[in-house]
Amino acid sequence: QQQVKQSPQSLIVQKGGISIINCAYENTAFDYFPWYQQFPGKGPALLIAIRPDVSEKKEGRFTISFNKSAKQFSLHIMDSQPGDSATYFCAASQVRFGAGTRLTVKP
């Protein structure tokens, strides 16, 4: 069912570094692309989202870059902190999710 491919599967970053997670989708009918953060034992929580008419969106340390022609989008976490250690999911129109990226930020 998953039509959204997410990479990498896991990522280790030093504190203060930049974390980058990538996603690619297939269905051009998708029109909303959120990123979710999930901690163990909790449900996903919306982090930031973008629509395809915008190429970039920034909220604090989090930025989404969107490439409509390539059907790809990415999440950049600037100045990564140990508290950012979690699993991150990209999604398309709330019905297709990526398989997740486990991010570990080392102090």
Add this chain to the structure above:
Amino acid sequence: GAGVSQSPRYKVAKRGQDVALRCDPISGHVSLFWYQQALGQGPEFLTYFQNEAQLDKSGLPSDRFFAERPEGSVSTLKIQRTQQEDSAVYLCASSLDETTNEKLFFGSGTQLSVL
């Protein structure tokens, strides 16, 4: 409550038993989604309600899965004759805006283990 509430938090069932999982969305939220999340995987869409109407059930894996939201608020996901492959976390999410379904709020899920 302030968030989406799911119960029970954990459910252990013997293979072949029927189970019912409950979701209390945020008050006033029109849209309600159910997802299945296997260990180490992303959520898989199961079904979507707008008020009491089930608008999309394309993700339900078999006719053993059934969801309802009779009064447009609380929803129940029922799984009949559970199988081991049904073991997963079942997530419920709600959204205020039924037009865009942006800003989904997720519950913490029900972890179902089928023995």
